[in-house]
Amino acid sequence: MTAVQVAELYGPVAEDMVLVEDLLESTKNVDLPPLKRMLDHALEARGKRLRPALVLLAGHLGDYNLNKLVPLGAAIELLHTASLVHDDVVDGATSRRGRPTANAVFDNALTVLLGDYMFANAAEMVTRTGSLAVTRLFALALMKMTSGELDQDAAAFDAGKDVQHYLWRIGGKTAALFANATEGGAMLGNCDERVIEAMRTYGYSFGMAFQIVDDVLDFIGDETVMGKPVGSDLLEGTITLPGLLFLERYPKDNPIRRFILARRDRESRLREAIEAVRNSxxxxxxxxxxxxYIRRAQEAIAFLPESETKRCLIDLSEYVLSRNS
Amino acid sequence: MTAVQVAELYGPVAEDMVLVEDLLESTKNVDLPPLKRMLDHALEARGKRLRPALVLLAGHLGDYNLNKLVPLGAAIELLHTASLVHDDVVDGATSRRGRPTANAVFDNALTVLLGDYMFANAAEMVTRTGSLAVTRLFALALMKMTSGELDQDAAAFDAGKDVQHYLWRIGGKTAALFANATEGGAMLGNCDERVIEAMRTYGYSFGMAFQIVDDVLDFIGDETVMGKPVGSDLLEGTITLPGLLFLERYPKDNPIRRFILARRDRESRLREAIEAVRNSxxxxxxxxxxxxYIRRAQEAIAFLPESETKRCLIDLSEYVLSRNS
Incomplete structure (x- = not known):
């Protein structure tokens, strides 16, 4: 996405996103040279900053206090980045979105500590919101995230899990942090309890849809746009929604199961499995x-009076379904 | 140490330490079976709980509110344990105090996530103190800890660092969390600013001495009591205070430098280096x-009126110098 498209998507808060960027940038100012080099690398790749944008939009529904919202937005983005840094160590990934991972440039040992530092810095940043309740939510979100990741890793190459289990896992791995962004933003905006609750549901459902689309793209996406090969999840033994549905519907002689059990010809087995799911x-x-999930997100905020912010939240939820990377 | 000796050391707060133990125990109650197994393993080895004891003692100088002090004590112990879990991954350690490390039993990937979960749980627990200021201090302490660890790893096998640099590093790696325990405990006890400041100095100086003694024991300790071989630090390339002083005083043909540069006969070079420092x-x-440092710790609290708590803080500081494991 270009900057113009982002500005369109983030509507009333688009211009303030630079404050989040500045705060994230400031975290690179550390005295220790090896840490500085690692932070520069980890924070160089800029994503779409969806989570901080959702924080600001949620806060925009109430008292729009940027002194509180910007630290929460930056803290959540930093936490998200730190979790990617550790995920890459865990998965032994050497590239992400076409760039070498931190563990590929430095080593696993230093990269574990880099992630720890970023987690700590994110925790410090969230305390700048001045809200203990929001800080607590943030810690709980990280507990859910790591539980989801841990479960994914522990259940790798296990074809016996069902869709329900998948939904629990992505609820932790991905949706918890989106829910934290929207619920926390609304809390910092001093919104009514009903609005806070609605924004939690919106963020959670948004995050669930976001992860499902991500998992679908791993089967049907364009490798050059995504910056990673198709089938990466399955290669690591992670069976996501399309694969689980396929296993459920075609229990006999299933190419997913064949790949999971394969000791030889893993590459061609992987291609067969991906192809079969893709054509199903x-x-x-x-x-x-x-x-x-996106319908649920939209229904949750349907009662809000019409506004540019509400319009933007609806458009963003539609964007999740249309994205291709 | 036996339970009786601990009770003697922790004086007026000894009986309340069971509350810290119960809260730590409760963190194992999770639904996810692989996470539960890992938490059971990581929390099985019980240390002396020095840090939580210092939290309670500091709080005992003021309003002794266990509803606040116990969560901080447990959070700090959990953070300490999580950092050991990650350190063992970083160092590739297979045993600690005679028990296999988490990364040896499970694998590095899952162990990184286990540590992350414990960090998050510790952060959640510290918010139960109800104090945003204490929560903030806690996050800052973790930033200092990981900076110190990262520096140690990045400076491994570098014989060009000096004592000043070593003191900065252990200030982050070890003393910051001790300072957090005593300062945070005094804050939660609503102590005067002067007492809070004194307890920060006490905890920091206590932690510096604690780490120096630890580093001395790596040269002269009894392997059976410590549960790890002598020279473990140097083997990993970490040059601690005794080695740095030895390098400084004997710049020519130094056995430490010979070991650091050695490509062959590393085992006998290590033995020579340890032996030379030990006999110096x-x-x-x-x-x-x-x-x-212990003198500084004691001086910092000298102005406090005589009490059982003050006596206990002084005795504990003396214990640091006499410990052998």
Whole structure:
């Protein structure tokens, strides 16, 4: 996405996103040279900053206090980045979005400590919101995230898990932090309890759809746009929604199971499995579940009076379904 | 140490330490079976709980509110344990105090996530103190700890660092968390600013001495009591105070430098280096620096009126100098 497109997506808060950027940038100012080099590398790749944008938008529904909202937005983005840094160590990944990972440039040992430092810095930053309740939510979100990640790693190459289990896992791994962004933003905006609750549901459902689309793209995405090969999840033994639906619907002689059990010809088995799922109705069925979550997100905020912010939240939720990377 | 000796050391707060133990125990109650197994393992080895005891003692100088002090004590112990879990991954350590490390039993990937979960749980626990200021201090302490660890790892096998640099590093790696325990405990006890400041100095100086003694024991300790071989630090390339003093005083043809540069016969070079330092005056010189920090700790609290708590804080500081494991 270009800067113009982002500005369109983030509507009333687009211009203030630079404050989040500045605060993130300031975290690189450390005295220790090896840490500085590592932070420069980890924070160089800029994502779309979806989570901080959601913090600001949620806060925009109430008292729009940037002195509180910007630290929460930056803290959540920093936490998200730190978790990617550790995930890459855990997965032994050497590139992400076309760039070498921190563990590929430095080493695993230093990269574990880099992630720890970023977690700590994120925790310090969230205390700048002045809200103990929001700080507490933030810590709880990290507990859910790591539980989800741990479960994914522990259940790798296990074809016996079901869709329910998948939804629990991505609820922790991904949706918890989106929910933290929107709920926390609304809390810092001193919104009514009903609005805070609605924004929590919006963020959680948004995050669920976001992860499902991500998992669908791992089957049908364009490798050059995504910056990673198709089938990366399955290669690591992570069976996501399209694969689980496919296993459920075609229990006999299933190419996913064949890949999971394969000791030889893993590459061609992987290609067969990806191809089979891609050509099945399970892709559409997965996207229908994502659409369902987006409907829930929109329903949750339907009662809000019409505003540019509400419009923007609805548009953003639609964007999740249309993204291709 | 036996339970009786601990009770003697922790005086007026000894009986309340069971509350810290119960709260730590409760963190194992998680739904996810692989996480539960890992938490059971990581929390099985019980240390002396020095840090939580210092939290309670500091709080005992003011309003002794266990509803606040116990969560801080447990949070600090959990943070300490999480950092050991990650350190063992970073160092590739297979045993600690005679028990296999988490990364040896599970694998590095899961162990990184285990540590992350424990950090998050510690952060959640510290918010139960109800104090945003204490929560903030806690996050800052973790930033200092990881900076110190990162520096140690980045400076491994570098014989060009000096004593000043070593003191900065252990200030982050070790003393910051001790200072957090005593300062945070005094804050939660609503102590006067002067007492809070004194307890920060006490905890910091206590932690500096604690680490120096630890580093001396790596040269002269009894392997069976310590549960790890002598020279473990140097083997990993970490040059601690006795070695730095030895390098400074004997710049020519130094066995420490010979080991650091050695590509062959590393085992016998290590033994030579350890032996040379052990037989030098650098052990005494290091212990004299530790004693000096303990003097500072005691001076910091000298103005406090006499009490059982003050007596206990002084005795504990003396214990640091006499410990052998």
């Amino acid at each position: 109705e399970c892709i559409d069925a997965s996207m229908e579940m994502a659409r369902d | 005056e650098c052990i005494d010189a290091s212990m004299e620096m530790a004693r000096d």
